[in-house]
Amino acid sequence: MRGTIVILSLLLATACKQKETTNPKQVASVEAKTNEQEAVDLEVYDFEGFKAFLNKEDDKTYVINFWATWCAPCVKELPYFEELNANYKDKNLEVILVSLDFPSMYDTKLKPFISAKRLKSKVIALNDPSENKWINQVDSSWSGSIPATIIYNKNERKFFERSFTYETLEQEVKHLK
Amino acid sequence: MNTLFKIVPIAVLIVILSAFASNNTHDDAYDVGDTIEDFSLKNVDGKQVKLSDFDAAKGFILTFTCNTCPYSVAYEDRIIALDKKYASKGYPVIAINPNNPNTRPGDSFEAMQKRAKEKGFTFPYLVDEGQKIYPKFGATKTPHNYVIQKTKKGLVIKYIGAIDDSSRNPDAVKEKYLETAVDALLAGKEVKLKKTKAIGCSIKV
Numbered sequence: 001m002r003g004t005i006v007i008l009s010l011l012l013a014t015a016c017k018q019k020e021t022t023n024p025k026q027v028a029s030v031e032a033k034t035n036e037q038e039a040v041d042l043e044v045y046d047f048e049g050f051k052a053f054l055n056k057e058d059d060k061t062y063v064i065n066f067w068a069t070w071c072a073p074c075v076k077e078l079p080y081f082e083e084l085n086a087n088y089k090d091k092n093l094e095v096i097l098v099s100l101d102f103p104s105m106y107d108t109k110l111k112p113f114i115s116a117k118r119l120k121s122k123v124i125a126l127n128d129p130s131e132n133k134w135i136n137q138v139d140s141s142w143s144g145s146i147p148a149t150i151i152y153n154k155n156e157r158k159f160f161e162r163s164f165t166y167e168t169l170e171q172e173v174k175h176l177k
Numbered sequence: 178m179n180t181l182f183k184i185v186p187i188a189v190l191i192v193i194l195s196a197f198a199s200n201n202t203h204d205d206a207y208d209v210g211d212t213i214e215d216f217s218l219k220n221v222d223g224k225q226v227k228l229s230d231f232d233a234a235k236g237f238i239l240t241f242t243c244n245t246c247p248y249s250v251a252y253e254d255r256i257i258a259l260d261k262k263y264a265s266k267g268y269p270v271i272a273i274n275p276n277n278p279n280t281r282p283g284d285s286f287e288a289m290q291k292r293a294k295e296k297g298f299t300f301p302y303l304v305d306e307g308q309k310i311y312p313k314f315g316a317t318k319t320p321h322n323y324v325i326q327k328t329k330k331g332l333v334i335k336y337i338g339a340i341d342d343s344s345r346n347p348d349a350v351k352e353k354y355l356e357t358a359v360d361a362l363l364a365g366k367e368v369k370l371k372k373t374k375a376i377g378c379s380i381k382v
Contacts, residue, residue: 070247072281073379100376102247102345129343132354135374145318145379161317161379 040114042106044125047134053096053124054138057154061093061176063169064150066126066138068100069113073163074147078117080166084173085121093173095121100146103127151176206315209371212331216310218273218303221286221293226301228271228325228332235267236326236335236362238355241305241316243274244292245283246378248344249319253296255340255347256320259355260300268324268359270300275311275319280381311380318377324358324368335362338373 045053056062065081067074078097085095097119101110106125114123128134135144139159142148149160149169155177164172207213217227228237238259242249260270276284286304293302305311314323315337324336336358343349358368 068247071378072381102251127345129345129349131344131375132339132342132373135376142374143317143321144374144376146376147379 040111042111042114042123042125044103044106044127047126047128047130047137050098050124050126050128051137053098054150054152059092059154061088061151061153061173063093063095063173064098064152065095066098066100066146066148068146069105069109070101071146077147077163077165077169078119080164080169082119082121083166084169087170088173097121097123099123099125101125153177206313207334208315209334209337211334213325213334214313215332218310219286219306220301220303221290221298226271226303231269233267234269234327236324236359237332238263238268238270238359239314239323239325240270240272240340241275241311241314241319241321241380242272243276243281243284243319243378244288245276245281246319248375248377251344251347252320252340257296257299259340262356263359264299266359266363268363271303272298272300273303273305273310275305275308275316276381277308284381308380308382316380318379320375320377322355324355324362326362335368336371339375342373344375344377 053062053064063081063084065074065077067078069075081095081097084093099110103125110123110125113119131144135142138148139150141159142161145161147163149162149164151158151160151172153176158172158176160172215228217225220226228234231237240252240256242252242256244250256270256272264270274284274289278285278288282288289302289304292298311321314321320340322336322338322340323334325332326335336355338354340353340355341350342352342354354370354373357370361368
């Protein structure tokens with residue numbers, strides 16, 4: 001009997017992994033799974049700590065995307081960053097998603113979002129109120145609106161205050177020196 | 178085949194040119210020191226509002242804000258407080274919602290009316306119908322704030338930027354950039370810190 005339950009729940013879990021349905025039983029187990037995954041540790045940085053991510057001098061290309069769960073155009077373009085990360089992780093590229101969600105939303109919005117969307121790219125949170133100082137240090141041309149993205153390697157650095165499609169994002173990566 | 182050879186480069190050129198055009202929209206926008214044109218926009222009460230309607234004003238605190246951006250929402254009470262403090266001193270708040278309501282239904286005229294009523298806005302909350310005004314100001318996000326002074330040569334922008342240095346937490350404010358700017362103008366002085374930056378939500382087109 002116990003064995004049957006284990007097998008049944010395993011089946012249910014795999015079914016949920018593959019597709020989300022409206023079957024109430026399955027929704028319940030998706031939620032249970034989500035709750036388990038919420039134990040994900042979220043690294044939170046102030047700007048001093050975060051700066052290291054903007055100034056790596058190894059052989060990798062870094063794609064740093066500033067976003068937030070409440071930012072509709074950011075959420076819309078996240079799959080493209082995920083796709084880029086998946087397609088280029090063996091090609092010396094790393095995507096880092098920098099959340100600007102308010103600290104009060106880390107547990108209620110951000111972590112559940114990371115679990116629900118099964119984000120594979122590294123997600124960190126930047127929490128530093130001195131925006132007037134650090135926005136210019138990220139890029140002097142940045143007005144402060146999100147989404148915003150930096151693509152850099154040791155040879156070149158580009159800043160974008162705009163949204164991307166997968167094609168335009170990949171193009172910028174390919175054009176980097 | 179021949180026609181294709183002709184069309185393709187032209188199409189490419191158009192794409193390139195339009196990319197530049199959209200990037201440069203804000204380049205000829207107002208900057209600190211520039212004189213602005215008056216505008217006429219619909220308020221949540223249905224009436225048109227012009228800056229020239231405010232005979233007694235010495236200037237304006239103009240804020241591009243909206244219903245849907247958490248940063249805007251975080252500043253609502255502080256904007257109400259600004260109007261309370263400065264309208265009587267000659268610097269009333271004028272709020273403009275620059276978002277396209279078709280992209281953001283939460284910023285529709287009806288939603289604006291509802292929000293203004295809920296929060297008890299004491300200032301005009303205007304619709305940027307057709308999104309014609311915010312590009313003139315070079316606004317890129319909500320909230321995006323401007324201090325404007327009435328001078329002999331017209332309405333002059335004296336400050337562009339954030340209200341204060343703590344968007345996320347009103348209890349942790351150390352510097353009130355915008356108030357400092359208005360106080361300087363009221364005292365007949367130059368604004369020292371003319372521009373600041375803050376994170377905000379991109380304006381929805």
